[in-house]
Amino acid sequence: MGGDFGPRSIVQASLACLSATPSLHLTLVGQPSLLEELIHGQSAADRARLTIVAASEVITMDEKPAQALRGKPDSSMRVALELLRDGKVQACVSAGNTGALMALSRFVLKTLPGIDRPAMVAAIPTQTGYCQLLDLGANVDCSAEHLLQFAVMGSVAAQTLGIARPRVALLNIGTEDIKGNQQVKLAATLLQAARGINYIGFIEGDGLYRGEADVVVCDGFVGNILLKSSEGLATMIAARIEALFKKNFASRAVGVLALPLMKRLQADLAPARHNGASFLGLQGIVVKSHGSAGVQGFQSAIQRALIEIQENLPERLHGRLEELLS
Amino acid sequence: MGGDFGPRSIVQASLACLSATPSLHLTLVGQPSLLEELIHGQSAADRARLTIVAASEVITMDEKPAQALRGKPDSSMRVALELLRDGKVQACVSAGNTGALMALSRFVLKTLPGIDRPAMVAAIPTQTGYCQLLDLGANVDCSAEHLLQFAVMGSVAAQTLGIARPRVALLNIGTEDIKGNQQVKLAATLLQAARGINYIGFIEGDGLYRGEADVVVCDGFVGNILLKSSEGLATMIAARIEALFKKNFASRAVGVLALPLMKRLQADLAPARHNGASFLGLQGIVVKSHGSAGVQGFQSAIQRALIEIQENLPERLHGRLEELLS
Known part of the structure; x- marks a missing residue:
C-alpha cells in the first residue's frame, strides 16, 4: 500500500514478475477490494500464484517510525513483515516509508546476533x-x-x-x-x-x-x-x-x-529508486524500493529479493558473524 | 613552503600574478635562499613588488594541528599569518596542511565576534x-x-x-x-x-x-x-x-x-584544487589552495584573495554578524 503513488505500480510490477518467473509466488498485503480491482483480468494460471492478505491500515510516507510502530498494529507493512517472521513468505519488498520499514523490521524480525542495527x-x-x-x-x-x-x-x-x-x-x-x-x-x-x-x-x-x-x-x-x-x-x-x-x-x-x-x-x-536497496542484518530478507519507484523499479526490487532468497543471504551473514565476532 | 610539491609552483604562480596585476605586492614567506633561487631571473620591475620574509620552519602535510600550533613558532605558515595580523599584508594564501592552517589562523588572527569556528x-x-x-x-x-x-x-x-x-x-x-x-x-x-x-x-x-x-x-x-x-x-x-x-x-x-x-x-x-577555498569567520582573509595545486590553481587562489580584499569581506561579515546575532 506504500509508495508515493499507492499500490497501482506495485501491483503492475508484481503481475509482470509473476509472468516472468513461473516458480514465483507473491503475496500482496493491503486492502483486498482495492487490490482485487487492480489485479482484475489477470490470467488464471498466474492468479493461482498470487495471494491477497488483508491489512486494514496504511503507514503514510511522512509518519514517524515510533508512531508507525505503536499506533498501527494492522498496517500492510507490519502484516507483511509478520508473514515473513512466521515463515509464510521468504522475503518482504516495500516502497513505503523507509524509517517505518526499518523500525518495524527490527521490531518484528529482530536483528541477527551480533548486530545492533x-x-x-x-x-x-x-x-x-x-x-x-x-x-x-x-x-x-x-x-x-x-x-x-x-x-x-x-x-x-x-x-x-x-x-x-x-x-x-x-x-x-x-x-x-x-x-x-x-x-x-x-x-x-x-x-x-x-x-x-x-x-x-x-x-x-x-x-x-x-x-x-x-x-x-x-x-x-x-x-x-x-x-x-x-x-x-x-x-x-x-x-x-x-x-x-x-x-x-x-x-x-x-x-x-x-x-x-x-x-x-x-x-x-x-x-533505491531503480534497483532496490537491501536491509542487512535482519533475521529475514527485506528490500526497500524507492517511494517514487515505477513499475520497472519495483520489479527490480522483487528480483533483488529473489537473488537474496537463492543466495540465502541472512543465513550466510549469520554464519560469518559468528566466525568474525566470536 | 607548503603543498605536496613544495614552493616551486607557488613561486611560479606568484610571479605570474605579479606580471598580470601591476598593483599587486606579494610577500613570500619561507627559506630565503631557496626562494631567491626560485625567483632568480625575474624582471627588476616585478621584483620590486616581491618581498621575501624569512621563516626557518616548515609545517609538514601530515603534522597534527596541535603540534603545528605548539611546536613550530617560526613556521612559514605562522609567520605569514602574523604578517596579516600585524597589518603588513592584506591576505594570506597557503597550499599547506589544512588542519594546521585552520588552527594557526584561529590562534593568530582570532575569529570574528559571534563566530566560534x-x-x-x-x-x-x-x-x-x-x-x-x-x-x-x-x-x-x-x-x-x-x-x-x-x-x-x-x-x-x-x-x-x-x-x-x-x-x-x-x-x-x-x-x-x-x-x-x-x-x-x-x-x-x-x-x-x-x-x-x-x-x-x-x-x-x-x-x-x-x-x-x-x-x-x-x-x-x-x-x-x-x-x-x-x-x-x-x-x-x-x-x-x-x-x-x-x-x-x-x-x-x-x-x-x-x-x-x-x-x-x-x-x-x-x-580547493582549482580555484581556492576561503576560510570565513576570521579577522583576516585566508585562502586555502589544494596541496596538489599546480601553478594555475595557486594563481586562482591568489586572485580569490584579491577579490576578497576588494570586497572587504571580513569587514562586511563583521557588520552583518553584529546585525544578525545581536
Whole structure:
C-alpha cells in the first residue's frame, strides 16, 4: 500500500514478475477490494500464484517510525513483515516509508546476533565495476561498533555477489590516521583488529568512484547525502550534455551515443529508486524500493529479493558473524 | 613552503600574478635562499613588488594541528599569518596542511565576534548557476550553533558575490521536519528564528545540484565527502564518455564537444584544487589552495584573495554578524 503513488505500480510490477518467473509466488498485503480491482483480468494460471492478505491500515510516507510502530498494529507493512517472521513468505519488498520499514523490521524480525542495527546497502558504479555502499540512510548517528558491524555485513554481501576477498574501506575526509571524527578513527582501530575482514583503510569520496574498494562503510547520514548528491550531479551532467548536443544540429546524432550512457549511470546512482536497496542484518530478507519507484523499479526490487532468497543471504551473514565476532 | 610539491609552483604562480596585476605586492614567506633561487631571473620591475620574509620552519602535510600550533613558532605558515595580523599584508594564501592552517589562523588572527569556528567555503556548480557550500572540511563535528554561524557567513559571502537575498538551506537526508540528526534538526529551529536570513529549509544532495539554494550548510565531514565524491564521479563520467567516443571513429570529433565541458565541470568540482577555498569567520582573509595545486590553481587562489580584499569581506561579515546575532 506504500509508495508515493499507492499500490497501482506495485501491483503492475508484481503481475509482470509473476509472468516472468513461473516458480514465483507473491503475496500482496493491503486492502483486498482495492487490490482485487487492480489485479482484475489477470490470467488464471498466474492468479493461482498470487495471494491477497488483508491489512486494514496504511503507514503514510511522512509518519514517524515510533508512531508507525505503536499506533498501527494492522498496517500492510507490519502484516507483511509478520508473514515473513512466521515463515509464510521468504522475503518482504516495500516502497513505503523507509524509517517505518526499518523500525518495524527490527521490531518484528529482530536483528541477527551480533548486530545492533540493520543497514541499507546498494551497489554504486565505479571506474572499475561496483562497490557496496552502506549505510544509505537507515542510521543517522552511528558508533564505531556500528560501523564495524556494517563492514562485516557489507563484506559478506559482496562475497555473495562473487567477490572472494572484498576490499573494505571506511569513508573519511582524508586517508591519514589523524583525519576524521572520533567514530571513524575508532572504527578504524576496530577494523584493523577484526579477523577475516580485508580492511584496506580510509577512502575518500573520489577514491570510491575510482574503484579502490569493494565495500565502503559510513553512517547513514553521510551515505545518503553521498548517494543523493551523486544522483543529482549525474542528472546535471546529463542535462548539460543534452543541451550541448542540441545546440549543434550535426552533433545531435552523436548525442544519441552519450545520452544512453548517462541514463544508465543516473539509474545506477539511484539504486533505491531503480534497483532496490537491501536491509542487512535482519533475521529475514527485506528490500526497500524507492517511494517514487515505477513499475520497472519495483520489479527490480522483487528480483533483488529473489537473488537474496537463492543466495540465502541472512543465513550466510549469520554464519560469518559468528566466525568474525566470536 | 607548503603543498605536496613544495614552493616551486607557488613561486611560479606568484610571479605570474605579479606580471598580470601591476598593483599587486606579494610577500613570500619561507627559506630565503631557496626562494631567491626560485625567483632568480625575474624582471627588476616585478621584483620590486616581491618581498621575501624569512621563516626557518616548515609545517609538514601530515603534522597534527596541535603540534603545528605548539611546536613550530617560526613556521612559514605562522609567520605569514602574523604578517596579516600585524597589518603588513592584506591576505594570506597557503597550499599547506589544512588542519594546521585552520588552527594557526584561529590562534593568530582570532575569529570574528559571534563566530566560534571558521568555515571553509567554495562555489559548487549547479543546474542554474553556483551554490556556496560550507563547511568543506575545517570542522568535522559541528553543533547546531556552528551550523547557524556557517549559514550567516555563507549568506554574506553569497551577497558579496552579487546575490541580493541568498536562499540558505541545510543539507539533510530528507526535506521533512522529522528527518536528520539532532544537530541538523536543532539548527533548523535556530535558522527559522534568525532575522535577516532567507532560510528555505532542508535540502537533499540532489536538490543542491538542481540549484534549489544559493548557500548550502553542513558540517565539514559531510561537506568534504560530498565535494570529493562529486569530483570523483565527474572524473568517472568523463572517463566513460571519453571511452565511448574512442570506440566509434566517426564520433571522435564530437567527443571534442563533450570533453571540454567535462573538464570544466571537473575543475569546478575540485574548487580547493582549482580555484581556492576561503576560510570565513576570521579577522583576516585566508585562502586555502589544494596541496596538489599546480601553478594555475595557486594563481586562482591568489586572485580569490584579491577579490576578497576588494570586497572587504571580513569587514562586511563583521557588520552583518553584529546585525544578525545581536
